[in-house]
Amino acid sequence: MSSPQSLLDVGTEYQYGFRDEIEYVYRAEKGLSRRVVEMISHMKGEPDWMREFRLRALEIFLKKPMPTWGNTRLLSEINFDEIYYYIKPADKQGRTWDEVPEQIKNTFEKLGIPEAERKFLAGVSAQYESEVVYHSIREDLERQGVIFMDMDSGLREYPDLVRRWFGKVIPPADNKFAALNSAVWSGGSFIYVPPGVHVEIPLQAYFRINAENMGQFERTLIIADEGSKVHYIEGCTAPIYSTDSLHSAVVELVALKGAHIRYTTVQNWSKNVYNLVTKRAVAYEDATVEWVDGNLGSKLTMKYPSVYMVGKGARGDILSVAFAGPGQHQDAGAKVIHAAPYTTSTVVSKSISKGGGRTTYRGLVQVDEGAVGVKCNVRCDALLLDEFSRSDTYPTMNVKEDDVRIEHEATVSKVGEEQLFYLMSRGLSEQEATTMIINGFFEPFAKELPLEYAVELNRLIALEMEGSVG
Amino acid sequence: MSHPLLEIRDLHVAVDGKPILKGVNLTINRGEIHALMGRNGSGKSTLAATLMGHPRYEVTRGEVLFEGQNLLEMEVDERARAGVFLAFQYPVAIPGVSVANFLRSALKSLREEEMSAREFRNALKEEFKALHMPDSFASRYVNEGFSGGEKKRLEIVQMGMIKPKLAILDETDSGLDIDGVRIVSENVNRIAGQDTGVLLITHYQRILRYIRPHFVHVMVGGRIIRSGDESLAHELEQRGYDWLLQEAGAEEKELQEVG
Ligand SMILES: Nc1ncnc2c1ncn2[C@@H]1O[C@H](COP(=O)(O)OP(=O)(O)OP(=O)(O)O)[C@@H](O)[C@H]1O
């Protein structure tokens, strides 16, 4: 068996790193200013309240200091003046792929989106830079009153519904990057599922950054009305550049009484993208929210999907997996806030670090006074593939009620020499054996993905492992 | 057919710098069954792990030839491909990896021509049946949550799928219930057939009633101090190890006095 050093020479190939030469319809000047924010709002023809909302958020962003926790070194390297905050790639949104500009369409073909759509999706949204360039939803769902469109169209077509919830789950002042998103947001998905309607097959959004120094700030709002059910999947990729791009999304979920939302992310940004995302859900009485969050790409990810259980019997499940290779830091986690009695939550976090990569689990379990009968189970497993990699766990417990049951378990392990030996003694090469152990480690996540994604995930892991041992 | 299947010559092995094996000599021919006995900590598993190529066991002296080839130069997976198989004393769990997936990949690496998915499924089913295990084990994660006896049976299921030239069975009988010992033994005999060499590590004579060894060896302090036929195992069962140690001690003394 070779020494662990060889794990450092990772030939990590990123297969989505290609870029397009595109004539953009419009590109805002570099940097962030009141003028840029007003221009975005103006181009979109937004109502006054939204323009005000943006400008207030900009003030907050400028006033708020950068986080003093997390990877402050990497955070300090973000140059907000070098970023393009708004790029409009196409004149209008396509309802068929033929209406999408040729080059952009080809990109999504390469990413396999139209094919996935034909095979197993109920609706698709494809965002390129700042705008959604393609959108479709199955007619039967539309007939049942399901709304699935880009956030900008949502604001135009359902102003009251949007105004009622937009920025209510995550106010701009929540954190610096939520404020930034609130100021310059563009694109993202707006979903409403009427009472009792079950959307059995997933709706998908795909996000692509193409330009260098791009900032993508999509904004997603999902409202599942009483007793309804929906599964939403998002995926993301970007080209490889020597300079960094910034992806800073805000995702707000509202699960009304008895509703069920599952939100799945397969984040595979190239390794020059900062991925600083705020995701939060409110779950009312007997509602369930599941976050299934996979982070494979990006330079620095900071993301802690949360569920606020505000109604009796609500439930929050968060499954988060992360893979950090050379130069990457996945700072991920989960927050569960039990604000009502008999609410339950589970958090499972799994991370793998290799070749000097870093993973961090940051979690919060909060139980408010009066929230009796709460059950919460947290489990974090970290796997280190070599001595140069690092994993840290920062769990916070804030429990103000006695009648609760909380379990927390955390493990850090190395890919076992014994496991490798066992698999190799049956004829597997060291690389095959390592890949198999990692696939197994990720299995709880893969199992929750639609089959096509699970296959893709396994392929990605195999690629990551290729040439990494030997 | 000129080379023996396995030839171990003056093998010295250390772990973390600590010498464990101190000059093991052993030759196994095709179709021969060798039992290896000896007290806890005498070095039996060390020999097994060294033969399979565990990276922590450092060979400090001696050589091992497998069909005339230098076994010690081969990686673990190469040894497996050459035909060496180890049934582990403590099989490890591989969470998230199903038995079927694992064995399918293993067979792919071990064999030149690929088995069809159907052939594979059928073969696996047969092996499970032979070991009296439900085939639902195919979709369970490797050794995870298996009982002690189930782990041991799975090792033999694997042996049956892989059909090695040399099978090293490290205390496969311990942890098995009474029927289990019989079932496992019958299957080892079936799989081994006429050509497989078997190195059977055990503490008990019980299994040797089913798998009848051509040779019995006793290891003490990292060396084989006595070899004999079946009756040696029987004698050990009756008398324990002390008398052997005394005899060996006397011999050693004599040797020293002479030398
Ligand atoms: N990896 C290791 N690290 C430290 N010591 C070891 C290691 N492997 C073996 N040893 C030591 O070497 C000696 C022989 O161990 P080994 O496992 O080979 O014995 P054994 O004959 O198989 O015993 P048992 O009958 O109990 O299985 C023991 O003293 C053991 O503690």
Ligand SMILES: [Mg+2]
């Ligand atoms: Mg042993």
